[in-house]
């Protein structure tokens with residue numbers, strides 16, 4: 006099995022370590038394979054790939070898309086290092102408004118699977134970070150929503166005090182006013 010899957014504190018969120026094949030030329034790794042992922046329960050088909058480059062201290066997030074365009078994401082940081090954050094925004098979830106973080110980096114090659122009912126964001130720790138991620142639904146501006154990065158009700162311990170944000174992200178609402186119809190469906 007070329008992947009090692011590990012469920013995190015939110016059991017729906019999965020950390021994936023690809024198997025790296027190194028030789029005198031360099032390295033090779035599979036970064037997604039439907040048959041292995043679906044065996045582990047990640048059965049979503051991905052329909053869009055995204056790629057962003059950000060400078061140090063840039064914070065992108067917290068974002069999600071509303072149903073029926075809610076996006077599952079498979080996130081990788083292949084250049085640099087990011088502090089990646091996932092927030093449970095299901096109002097009926099026992100872990101509602103809680104958050105987890107993981108370092109994704111060029112060094113650790115880790116990937117994060119985030120199901121559609123979580124908000125996602127990251128802040129860049131290295132000089133630059135390049136992030137690619139697969140999405141299980143296409144981008145839909147009409148369904149695109151966000152939550153303010155420093156919402157006191159979530160209280161994320163970001164490792165960057167004054168992050169660089171888009172104008173749009175500066176004006177995101179707090180979680181309590183964030184529109185979503187996600188429901189908690191225990192595994």
Ligand SMILES: Cc1cn([C@H]2C[C@H](O)[C@@H](COP(=O)(O)OP(=O)(O)O[C@H]3O[C@H](C)C(=O)[C@H](O)[C@H]3O)O2)c(=O)[nH]c1=O
Nearest residue numbers: 055057065066068069078125126127143144145171173
């Ligand atoms: C997300 C997206 C954006 N765009 C356009 C819309 C804007 O004109 C421009 C920048 O978009 P935005 O500022 O929303 O990009 P990010 O802040 O990197 O958004 C992403 O940041 C966090 C980390 C996420 O998890 C989401 O995948 C996504 O929301 O690209 C598109 O054309 N297609 C897309 O799929």
